[in-house]
Amino acid sequence: MTVRVAVQTPAHSGVGEPLDYQCDRPLPPGTLVRVPLGQREVLGLVWDGDGTPAPPERSLRPVAAVLDGIAPLGAPWRRLVAFAARYYQRSLGEVALSALPPQLRTLGPAQVARRLQRPSEATAPSNATDLIALSAEQESAKAEILSKPGPFLLFGSTGSGKTEVYLRCVQAVLEQDAHAQALVMVPEINLTPQLEERFTARFGAGAVVSLHSGMTNPQRLKAWLAAHTGQARIVLGTRMAVFASLPGLALVIVDEEHDPSYKQQEGARYSARDLAVWRGHDQGAKVVLGSATPSLESWHASRPPSPEDPAGGRYQRLCMPSRIGAGALARVRRVDMNHQPRRTVFSAPLLTALQERVARGEQSLVLLNRRGYAPVLHCLDCGWKSDCPHCSAHQVFHKADRSLRCHHCGAAQHVPRACPGCGSPDIATLGRGTEQLEEQLATLLSHVQRPDGSAVRIARIDADSTRAKGALQSQLAQVHAGEVDVLVGTQMIAKGHDFRRVTLVAAVQPDGALFSSDFRAPERLFALLEQAAGRAGRDAAYLAAQGTQCEMWVQTLHPQHAVYEALRAHDYPAFAAQQLRERQEAGMPPFSYQALVRADARTQEVAQAFLHAVSQAAQDAQLPGLEHVTLYPPIPLAVQRVANVERAQMLLESPHRTALQRFLAAWQPLLHSTRQQPEHKGLVRWLVDVDPLGI
Secondary structure (H helix, E strand, O other), X not given: OEEEEEEOOOOOOOOOOOEEEEOOOOOOOOOEEEEEEOOEEEEEEEEOOOOOOOOOOOOOOEOOEEOOOOOOOOHHHHHHHHHHHHHOOOOHHHHHHHOOOHHHHHOOHHHHHHHHHOOOOOOOOOOHHHOOOOOXXXXXXXXXXXXXXXXXXXXXXXXXXXXXXXXXXXXXXXXXXXXXXXXXXXXXXXXXXXXXXXXXXXXOHHHEEEEOOOOOHHHHHHHHHHHHXXXXXXXXXXXXXXXXXXOOEEEEEEEOOOOHHHEOOOOOOOEHHHHHHHHHHHHOOXXXXXXXXXXXXXXXXXXXXXXXXXXXXXXXXXXXXXOOOOOOOOEEEEEEHHHOOOOOOOOHHHHHHHHHHHHXXXXXXXXXXXXXXXXXXXXXXXXXXXXXXXXOOEOEEEOOOOEEEOOOOOXXXXXXXXXXXXXXXXXEEEOOOHHHHHHHHHHHOOOOEOOOOOEOOEEEEOOOOOOOOOHHHHHHHHHHOXXXXXXXXXXXXXXXXXXXXXXXXXXXXXXXHHHOOOOOHHHHHHHHHHHHHOOOOOOHHHHHHHOOOOEEEEEEOOOOOHHHHHHHOOOHHHHHHHHHHHHHHHOOOOOOEEEEEEEEEOOHHHHHHHHHHHHHHHHHHOOOOHHHOEEOOOEEEEEEEEOOEEEEEEEEEEOOHHHHHHHHHHHHHHHHHHHOOHHHOOEEEEEEEEOOOOO
């Protein structure tokens, strides 16, 4: 008999639908199988049939093996995969197979059976009667979540106790149903361990598993199987966890829902947050989105009913403005750098404040969203700059290993002894990165003594310092243990960490995002700075014992800018209202819907020619939905060359999501056929990005 099997075919092979195979017995949809594909044997997934029998004259290849040990993936999971493939314009097999643990692709039935027999360790949960009392705001939020359908936007200030609300809601849902499961998502891997610690202490190790890309393949397979079999009641993970097989899913929590890390940037460019909302609705599970600085899309979707808008948004907004066991929100102090000497890195008032904190034994965070020592090296004589030979970007100078590294393609080389352009030895740095800040602070604070008379201790956390396995956890443990006085870092240090002794946070050079061509830049800057400010003053008892007040310092050339005015008042609603007015006037999301088509080629001309051709083909064919879709002219990307490949993009915009989706679905065959034309043979790849975050 014939079975339809989804397999992972190349993204632009044109083979997007499941393939037919011969099998000697009926297999339910969702069964994992191994099937021949070309000269290889690959993992496949039996998919729902369309009721059309295969023509008798067709000779079908047989299914090679059935992974009987693993229960079929359920209909809700298959619906999620089918929706994601359809909405994000990817093939069904690509989305389905990439959502499974990589190790499954190499295992046969016997190997799977052995892994299923391995026992899992378990620890007893803590006594639920030892729980601390909730505040009135926490109790109200919990009651609303458990009694209403949702989805919910939990708008709680930093330190308001959102995590405890998550824990109580998970506990209540799991107690109501012995088979219920919960999915809890965080934006980045480095936030998973501390959350896993809290959930494991509350529910026991056997009930909680993690899913993220930092795990080994055997670890991911073990966690996935525990979730799929229902043995794990709670799955914690990053964006990939949205595709975890959870037959008993009853609650989905997306923490820091505003974070752009929830958007996948390669392969199928899905938004895990948006898929979580769709999955909850489809599967009848409650969905909670939490943030102190919600995305404007979620804020708009949670707008309350008004005379002008009686229906309001589709989310229910829950507010928790008060901090739990923490001091008041950090007082924001703006330093006008127009009044500081030129090339000043640390203004005199900020330096004094840092010295005072060190002398009192308190901790400080210094934020600069640029790693490396300096963004570029240049020659003082001829003007040569350390450009990457493969990209239209500079190679960044890293002093620790005297290297120049491209942060786009990864190309690295040793720092030249003399200028490659003119031979001059006068090569200097331009700009600053976290390495240089760490070095300068060590010099500026070298004379300051801690309360015990010892020297100041400065550490740096960024993508370079945490490259080794376990390095991030080790460095964070040092901060929590009070073994660091000043922590310098990128946005990695601004998200979600509960540093109890931090009383000062400083943003050294945040102005770059104020005048970006990306319309989302102000939103991201406000979120970053408000989240960073929330790292300070998280322990009211410590602040009282120290007799100090927590502060957020911002060094800026534009102290009166609306972003900094809103930050000073910690007034996200006012900031969001102003941004949404601007977006509505400009017809930008969430008041319109966008997609990007990107083309990569050996030359910019070939890339743009392909985009011009598919745009013209769409207009000639009068595709459905075209009358509601605007196709803008192709342009190069901001960094237009990466790894010797030129990149161009074309923006599509529509006031109607359904019209844009209809158009994109009808456009797919034209994209494939145009790619095959001889004049476009220089094209390396093309892709569609629906709801793009970076334009």
